[in-house]
Amino acid sequence: MPMQPIKFYYDVLNQSSRALYILLEASKIPFEPVQISLLKGEHLTGEYRDKVTRFKRIPAINDHGFQLSESVAIFRHLVREKIVPEHWYPRKNLGRSRIDEYLEWRQRNLGVASTDYFQQKWLVPYLQKTRANENSVNGAAKQLERNLNDFENLFLQSNKFIIGDTISYADLLAICEVDQPKYIGYNPFIKRNKLSKWYDAVREELGPFYKDVSGEFESKLRTAEKGHNEVISMKQ
Amino acid sequence: MPMQPIKFYYDVLNQSSRALYILLEASKIPFEPVQISLLKGEHLTGEYRDKVTRFKRIPAINDHGFQLSESVAIFRHLVREKIVPEHWYPRKNLGRSRIDEYLEWRQRNLGVASTDYFQQKWLVPYLQKTRANENSVNGAAKQLERNLNDFENLFLQSNKFIIGDTISYADLLAICEVDQPKYIGYNPFIKRNKLSKWYDAVREELGPFYKDVSGEFESKLRTAEKGHNEVISMKQ
Numbered sequence: 001m002p003m004q005p006i007k008f009y010y011d012v013l014n015q016s017s018r019a020l021y022i023l024l025e026a027s028k029i030p031f032e033p034v035q036i037s038l039l040k041g042e043h044l045t046g047e048y049r050d051k052v053t054r055f056k057r058i059p060a061i062n063d064h065g066f067q068l069s070e071s072v073a074i075f076r077h078l079v080r081e082k083i084v085p086e087h088w089y090p091r092k093n094l095g096r097s098r099i100d101e102y103l104e105w106r107q108r109n110l111g112v113a114s115t116d117y118f119q120q121k122w123l124v125p126y127l128q129k130t131r132a133n134e135n136s137v138n139g140a141a142k143q144l145e146r147n148l149n150d151f152e153n154l155f156l157q158s159n160k161f162i163i164g165d166t167i168s169y170a171d172l173l174a175i176c177e178v179d180q181p182k183y184i185g186y187n188p189f190i191k192r193n194k195l196s197k198w199y200d201a202v203r204e205e206l207g208p209f210y211k212d213v214s215g216e217f218e219s220k221l222r223t224a225e226k227g228h229n230e231v232i233s234m235k236q
Numbered sequence: 237m238p239m240q241p242i243k244f245y246y247d248v249l250n251q252s253s254r255a256l257y258i259l260l261e262a263s264k265i266p267f268e269p270v271q272i273s274l275l276k277g278e279h280l281t282g283e284y285r286d287k288v289t290r291f292k293r294i295p296a297i298n299d300h301g302f303q304l305s306e307s308v309a310i311f312r313h314l315v316r317e318k319i320v321p322e323h324w325y326p327r328k329n330l331g332r333s334r335i336d337e338y339l340e341w342r343q344r345n346l347g348v349a350s351t352d353y354f355q356q357k358w359l360v361p362y363l364q365k366t367r368a369n370e371n372s373v374n375g376a377a378k379q380l381e382r383n384l385n386d387f388e389n390l391f392l393q394s395n396k397f398i399i400g401d402t403i404s405y406a407d408l409l410a411i412c413e414v415d416q417p418k419y420i421g422y423n424p425f426i427k428r429n430k431l432s433k434w435y436d437a438v439r440e441e442l443g444p445f446y447k448d449v450s451g452e453f454e455s456k457l458r459t460a461e462k463g464h465n466e467v468i469s470m471k472q
Contacts, residue, residue, distance in 0.1 A: 054390060055341070055390070066330055066333070068333055068334075068337055069337060069341075070336070070337045070340035070341055071340075072336070072340050073333060073336035073337040073339070073340050076332070076333065076336045077330070077332075077333040077336070080332065080333070081330075081333075094302055094313070094317075096312070096313075096316065097302070097304055097309060097312065097313040097316070097317075098304075100306070100308070100309035100312045100313070101304055101305060101306045101309040103309070104306035104307075104308050104309050104343070105291070105305075105306055107340070107343040107344060108343060108348075112344075154290060154291065
């Protein structure tokens, strides 16, 4: 039986979707990408909600009838069930334990902060057809500051990448997380030299896989912003 | 070389500490328990902060010089490096993927809600030697309601346990999470028959391991409350 592709439901506006997209491409795992538009609320309704995932979230996969949500659970599923190059989740020197430590930490910290900032500054105003609420953005920015500092202090002290000399899934997910505020005008690198150096190293290592997906992210942002600005200016 | 025990740093007041303690005992993994008192702030200072974990959190382990934080990362480490009975994280029927899905979900949902409720209702008043702030407790209670409903609707629909007929680490962590509000007077079972049935099944399956650790949790809570009530009544 020939290997059937995984169905991969995603939106490049979402950081975890971008990370998994890059992992699937870089690992040469056959997959069928299915775009689910966050801006149109397609993750909340219709066939996606009824037949793909009860979680009303992206990303999700359907692997030959097996439906799975939660991006890090999908990452682990791919590692077990498909062929993913070892360096993304290396056994050597207990690398997997170190990566797991980061993946848990980020769920409560950098992941929350980058999502909140993106929502307050960009997504909520877009969906509500208003300007961003300054207080909410400032609150989210403060939380983001703290989390970027913690990320740099806890994970980027001595090595080129998070767990050592080679790039892993921790770096891939982290750069997509940092990009969430970065691509909408926030500069994460001020007074953070180690973060800046790490970011460049990850971007270089990921090469065209990262460049393509980030380009798509950027283009989708700019198109939506254009429409949004027109709506706002008509209101005035 | 005889197998040296893992050093396990924990406090029974913390849900993830209890879950790992029970897993270590039930799996017969040799370990040396080291109590770190949350109420005395021992996780924030001294040798623990300087030499055990830079995260200032419990639980943590030291496995022959390898230090690791984040309870779910520790769980995964034990599964890989020690002998943990298969049913806690079964390969069969893609059980590991289903458990991973729950473990990711809980980090943003039930885990946050049960911790927040415990903090607002119990821990913050204890540390600040005041009464609980009613508004904060009500806010945390509403968040908890939503999350318990979601937990029941998303994960407890058809099976005895979260992933099927056998207990897994998802159930163990979840019961410890539900206990966090339950042991300080919150009734999670009102209008939640499936949650109630699941809770009884998990408790029965865990037997004395659960009973012992929960008894210690309860006794520590009641002792601290006694001291707290004396402080409060002296203030009046």
